[in-house]
Amino acid sequence: MLKPAYAGVLAAGRDQYNARMREAQRRYPMLSHDVFRAFLDNAGAIVDAVAPERVQPVVDSIYDLGLALAGRTLIGPAARSPVLQDAWRTLFPRFAILIAREPAQVLGMLSNAVVHLEAIPGTRLTQWMDDMGALAAQVGAVDALRAVGQIAAWRAGAAHFRAGALAAAAGLPAPLALAALHAPDGMQVDALLRQLAGDPWWQGGDPHACRARSFGAFTGFGGPFDAPPTVKPDGDGFLVHAGGRAFFLLADAYGASLQAATLAEFERAEPGRVPTTLAHAQACANATTIAITSPFTHAIRLEARS
């Protein structure tokens, strides 16, 4: 049941909102009235949390974003998961002050971030939402929100965001940066950033960090490789070859992520082999990480070199 303020805005702009709905139906044949109605109900917590004078622009943004999300079946029963819907109900209201200020931008950014992270295999979306919720009270500007979200995304397993997240952290106020990075007690920001930049496997007492991880599985089991992979070091990561396709793998203490690469890049790369005592296994290393593969597994073992 919508609160009067929310329902009042929708009723007052009925013609305009109906026109937008008709237009969206043309654009998104999958748009369901029921899903959209449930979404509007779900977003009530956000409207309730903003000041009365900002309800109108916030409802406008919620309405347009809802049409786009429902039209693309990112919410509702046909969605890949209910996470985005949950985020609108539980996480987004915690940023009500920012939403009231810049409704389209903040709601759009947060929605896109959830969709983006959901699409990266291995990322811990729940951890990202927990981190964001915990930091919400300290985030007073859209720029700070942007940086905090990026740091949380990296810590949730999006390893390819590591460099960008550390750069974003450097621009935050020290208390917020320390909180976002889950710094050990007493550690200064500069020292922390130096440590994180120098050692991608540094744990610093963070329970989400680890010094070794396995990555990948057979495509038949939902993994990315249709044959046991082979790897070669390339810069901060590894070029991976499996079943005629090439990838670029980045890994650190918080996760690993796989990006597209070309076979030519893989062929050009040096093997970078290091000795291993494991039977039938091959190991290679870059400056910080050792990668171990075997013809008997579709997974790659990644370990800190130091």
Place this chain on the structure above:
Amino acid sequence: MAFDFFQKISRAPTNPHAKPTTREFDVADLYRGPVDAGEAAPGAAPGLDEKLRQAYFWIVNKAIISPHYDIEYNDGPAQTFTVGDSKRVLTLPSGQSYSSYVLLPLLTFATRRKCLFVGGPGRGKTASAILMGVLAGVPVRDVRRAMQHGHPQMTIADLLGNPLPADMVNAQTMESIRISWRAWLSMRVKIIDEYNRIPTRTQSALLTVMGDNYAEVLDQVFECPESSWFLTANDDQGGGTYQVIEALRDRIDVIVQALAFNPRFLDDLLVRIEEDVRPEELMPPELIFSELDVDTMGREVRAIAVPEDVRRRLEFFASQFELLDAAGGQFEYMTKDTARLSGVDWRDITAADTGRDRMKDLGCQTRNGVSVRNLMTLLVYAKALAYFRGNPAVELEDLRQVLPFVLRDKLHPDLDAPFFAVPEHAPYRTDRVSWLRHLFDLSNAEFLRLNLEHDDPVGEMAALFAQGLDGVSERETRARLVKIEKLIASLTKGKKLYGHLYDDLLKLKYLHQRYTNYLAWLRAQ
């Protein structure tokens, strides 16, 4: 509120190419996604080739209903199906393929050439031409007003402009008569609707504008800017109210046919009626090309390389058609053009053309050869297509795809040739595009059969000559002359004369003459 559906353009690279560059992951990607959050796209503005592709995809996805993907590219094996009693093949291309009806006009726009839309009434020829005008940044209303509509009473003054009445009365000399030039002459996209309804005399005035880029009335001259031309005709085979003069037809670079509307797309038409929208009025501003953009694009297209192996295929193809040994007594005059200029009946001449396998000889399928203008146009469009596909060099397939549209009205089939009498070749009598593509495939097959890819002694002789004559000794010159003579002897011994051999022999004669002249000069030193 504008109908937003028509404003959407492709944001992702429309033809992504893997670039082996340093990897940089943009953390801002986190906030780019399905909904607009005001996050700017990464990096600088897309290149003009990408913008051209965006324009293409906007037109095929939003503006032109039911595009036909007849320019087929494959990345690996394509799925094919044999359909019907006639055993026609339906191909599902494995690569990004294109609709000629949209792509060729776009390439025309990018290279400022001339494109003719043909097809029955009501198939969107004029609408497509208007889209090209809008792409150049001209308001739709102005594009419509500037469009010239051919009609049987169209005079030169209607087309080009009128002398000012006051000057006509008061002027003492022709130079002092000022002309009120028509606005379309100064536009960078020129549209002539139903050009085959223009009277012959007015067509001649149009020819001057199209060919030489200026207009002339009463000794007054108007210099037109470089522009792309889009003409429409219901029939490109000489129908319409007036026969189109040959010189005017020859100035047209490509011809594209508006294919039939597929009624499966009727719902898209319905949207336009219900929403009362015309796509040309809703073109996103990001897709508009400035004059500078088109200038830059032209330079970038010209910079696209044509590798030697691709160039050789075109040379070999073009050399098939000019030879008609019954037409000339001297070697150089054994051409179809000699026959044409003589006015002797074509059948009488071809009846005397004996000795060759007229089924196998590709030259027997045509009544003429490929002109210099046609070859230049082919190269320009092949470069433009490679540019459009984001490649730095022309591929053989690019050439194969543009060739039928360039030569459609230029290479005339001899429908009395044995090739067209074969029942399986019957569709080629009516479908010029397929015939020309088939002709190019046959030429390529012959090129490979003759192993010219790896063994081209005439090409080697030409490459040697291209290194220059500086420092070449008398002895070496004589040796080269002997080599040319031996090569001619080996090429002609016991062989029948085909078009490609004819051109090779003429090339060798040219080289022989250049060395002979050089030798004479050396001996005079």
